[in-house]
Amino acid sequence: MDKIKFERVTKKFLVRDEYKKGAQREFTAIKDIEFSVKEGEFITLVGPSGCGKSTLLDLLTGLTQPTKGRILIDGREITGPGLDRGIVFQQYALFPWKTARGNIEFGLEAKGIPKSERKEKAEYYLDLVGLKNFADRYPHELSGGMKQRVAIARSLAFNPDVLLMDEPFAALDAQTRETLQTELLRIWKKTGKTIIFITHGIDEAVYLGERVVVLSANPGTVKKIVDIPLKDRLEDADIKSNPAFINARREVWNLLHEPEFQGAHI
Amino acid sequence: MVTINKPATKLNEPSKPQKSSSPSLTAFVKAFKNSIVLIVFILLWELAPQLGFVEKTFLPPFSEVVQAWWELLVTGELWRHFEASILRSLFGFLLALALAIPLGLIIGWYPLARDLLTPILELFRNTAALALLPVFILILGIGEVSKISIVLFACTWPVLLNTISAVKNVDPLLIKSARSMNISSFKLFYKVILPASVPTIFTGIRMAGTGAILVLIAAEMIGAKAGLGYFITYSQYNFLIPEMYAGIITISLLGLLINYGLSSAERYFSRWKQ
Known part of the structure; x- marks a missing residue:
């Protein structure tokens, strides 16, 4: 069964009209987006800037509503934010006045989990992301990679079915990014979450996603959904030299570099 | 032999190699550096x-x-004036906090209130409180009420405006993150907006602390029967010059005391920063 289903989702905004002073005009951020995500699937979304990635994420979190169409999760329409979805932002969004543990407990508190259980759960998820010894550190005492681990732990801790990730590794250095990609795959295997992962990195999209949704810009639409036939991402240390990876990578690359993208600021 | 407790080294900072041979010598050099200019000043x-x-x-x-x-200290004279001053300034200052922080939180939270009120608040903030002292004396007399009121007035604006801007400038990503966890508006305010605002609010509080003393001393110089400001002008008129300087030193001490108290409070409430 489909975990998440986009049904001809369109989102329009009123923006300032750059040609007529003081006037506003309608801007279509995404148009007729339609695809589904299976339960437990890892799906990545890749596209040029202006393809409405952030808009899609805001719609999924329920912080904004689509102008047309609807998004279903377990067959029910998304009408607002909920703890069935956890979000990981590029800029971590950790509360700087709370320790790593405190940040993880924040989500648990929001879910109404009693105080006695919060500590234990926080410990478990800190351990899962490999930060057991950093529980009492404040965010400013952690490196970028550690902050993102805390953010992932925070989102996992209140046990959402779906994890939404908005370019979570974009601000990290290459080495940390690779480590965290592998860690994320391991966590995904272990927890069986449905993951929607937004990125602008082609390699990242192909490496992580079982399917890659390639978006086109202005307005954002689904160009193609590419199946990635990689089986043992974690076992194969040199997977990026695997012909299947190279072919998939080339396909996504070609899709993103077709003529319609020319001038679209990729 | 003096032994010094080594501060707990932070894990993410490599500990600096110790340059000097003995820790007691380092402490001495540090104390010397901190006090030498002060000693020269006093000698001069x-x-x-x-x-x-x-x-x-x-x-x-x-x-x-x-x-x-x-x-003056032994006779209790100094204490009488010190007490009068510190009570007035504390009373006015605390009243201002009790008033300005909640009000600032509310105004900061509602964009309409913020847009409507900010211009007039800026006007008040930039009106020197002392310029209004005659008005306060005219309306409230020369008793305690007018002095506490002028301190209250002077302390309110920095705290109020800083609180408003603190709430307005909370990182929108933090709000988004909290909202995505479906927490109520009240909890969002209490758990996110308020703690995120604390450092900026404290900047206002410290500005108010400095202002409180300044305004109070001036007010006491103009019309009072006790207080350090009164004592200084009284000594001057009666040509009690050493006493006058003693009063001035006491004001410095009072200022240092207040600043120290506020810095400690600030450190405590903002300990999650550096």
């Missing part, structure tokens, strides 16, 4: 009148001032 104050560089009548040597200060 002591020697300049003694050696006749300045008129001894108008600037008595430091030792004479200290002696006068000690006598």
Whole structure:
């Protein structure tokens, strides 16, 4: 069964009209987006800037509503934010006045989990992301990679079915990014979450996603959904030299570099 | 032998190699660095009148001032004025906090209130409180009420405006993150907006602390029967010059005390920063 289903989702905004002073005009951020995500699937979304990635994420979190169409999760329409979805932002969004543990407990508190259980759960998820010894550190005492681990732990801790990730590794250095990609795959295997992962990195999209949704810009639409036939991402240390990876990578690359993208600021 | 407790080294900072040989020597050098200019200043104050560089009548040597200060302390005279001043400033200051912080939180939270009120608040903030002192005295008389009110007035604006801007400038990503966890507006305010605002609010509180003393002393100089401001002008009119300086030193001490208290509070509430 489909975990998440986009049904001809369109989102329009009123923006300032750059040609007529003081006037506003309608801007279509995404148009007729339609695809589904299976339960437990890892799906990545890749596209040029202006393809409405952030808009899609805001719609999924329920912080904004689509102008047309609807998004279903377990067959029910998304009408607002909920703890069935956890979000990981590029800029971590950790509360700087709370320790790593405190940040993880924040989500648990929001879910109404009693105080006695919060500590234990926080410990478990800190351990899962490999930060057991950093529980009492404040965010400013952690490196970028550690902050993102805390953010992932925070989102996992209140046990959402779906994890939404908005370019979570974009601000990290290459080495940390690779480590965290592998860690994320391991966590995904272990927890069986449905993951929607937004990125602008082609390699990242192909490496992580079982399917890659390639978006086109202005307005954002689904160009193609590419199946990635990689089986043992974690076992194969040199997977990026695997012909299947190279072919998939080339396909996504070609899709993103077709003529319609020319001038679209990729 | 003096032993010094080594501060707990932070894990993410490599510990600096110790340059000097013994820790007690390092501490001595540090204390020397911190106090040398102060010592020179006091020496100058002591020697300049003694050696006749300045008129001894108008600037008595430091030792004479200290002696006068000690006598005032022993007789309880100084305490009477100190008490009057600190009670007035504390009362006005705390009243201002109790008023300005909640009000600022509310105004900051509602964009319409913020847009409507900010211009007039800026106007008030930039009206020197002392310029309004005659108005306060006219309306409230020269008793305690007018003095506490002027402190209240002077302290309110920095706290209020800083609180408003603190709430307005909370990182929208934090709000988004909290909202995505479906928490209520009340909890969002209490758990996110409020703690995120604390450092900026404290900047306002410290500005208010400095302002409180300044305004109060001036008000006491104009019309009062007790208080350090009154004591200084009284000593001047009666040509009690060492006593006058003793009063001034006491004001410095009061200022240092308040600043120290506020910095400690700030450190405590913002300990999650550096």
